[in-house]
Amino acid sequence: MEALHNRQICACGHKSVAQAIEIFKQTDLPYKKAKKLVTECNKTCCRRPLMALFNMVEFGAIDYEEIDFLIEQMHSRGEESDE
């Protein structure tokens, strides 16, 4: 499980899943603004795992395996930073 926490969620910003969770927990901003706090960029990158994680934080329950799958799926599509 720790490996899932520590996995990088996006090449932009280099934040781990755990770090992204903390950032999302500490902001009231909507997704498109909160996302920039994680990725430190204006691109629409890493959208599916980040949006899923944002929604999970709002809901109050994190499914780490699903986030891991979505990160893997993003890598398989080769669309991490220029989606």
Added chain:
Amino acid sequence: MSSIEEFSRWIKQNNLNIPTDCERLKNLSLLDLSKKKLRELPPSIGALENLNVLKLSNNRLKSLPSSIGNLKRLRNLQCENNLLENLPDTIGEAQNLVIINLNGNRLKSLPESFYTLTKLTRITIAANWLEALSPKLQNLNKLLYLSLDTNNLTHLPDVFGGMKALYYLDLSYNQLTTLPPSIGRIEELETLLLEGNEINNLPSLQSHDMLIRLNLNDNHLKTIDFELSQLEDLQILTLDNNALTHLPPSICSLQNLAHLSVSGNALQELPPCIGELKKLVELDVEDNLLTTLPPSITQLKLKNLYIDHNHNLKRPSIPSLEFCDVE
């Protein structure tokens, strides 16, 4: 051994927490196999002849058995976030399908038989690898909801004219440069999402007088080349991350507009008439080249205002304002 018995045995072998009694299985109308780490389904699943709803999401399935076509009563197939590389041709035999969710798989194409599923009202195939759709898509004229975002589509067949009831169309994150003219004839369209394409010719949009939400983010747009004022029901307009240098004054005639987002463009000014947008509650013009805000902005009943990353803009005096990203 009958197929039902085989399926019962498969359930036991996989330690799945669902009934194994053959009579109950035969009458089962809903089967939820989501999140079971499944890598394959047995052909015997086709024996569940009374199944209405089949949930297979969040597994590791690379294919579906051809016996899926035996599920003549299946109305709802949920197979999100698997590893499907193709669908069996027999999918077309599941003629009662109304809802199908194939988000997050690896489909490069759909079998021709898919386009015979004429009872479908809701299709979600986002985040796959689709490269093209068949012109036979026009057969699916009962569609209400079609999500094709995050695929590799470079063009669409011009077949949307017959989709009279379609209210939601998501084509975001493909490689579209134009829209087929028939998209302009979808009479009931309320949501049109075109984010993350390279569309630069949008005149067909102005016929959508039912449109409530339009997303044109990330399209390299330099101008708005369609008559915005005709979108009289529009409530949400997002144009983030384009190359717009100005907004047309006609935007001020959108009397139902509640959310306007134009962040990440090259706007040097906002239309002086912006105060006419009486229902606007959120305005996002962050990350532009604005040096001032028009005086009429104080007439708005904004709740949220994003103006950071321009040229030293100050928070305007708007009594209703609950959040502004600068002081």
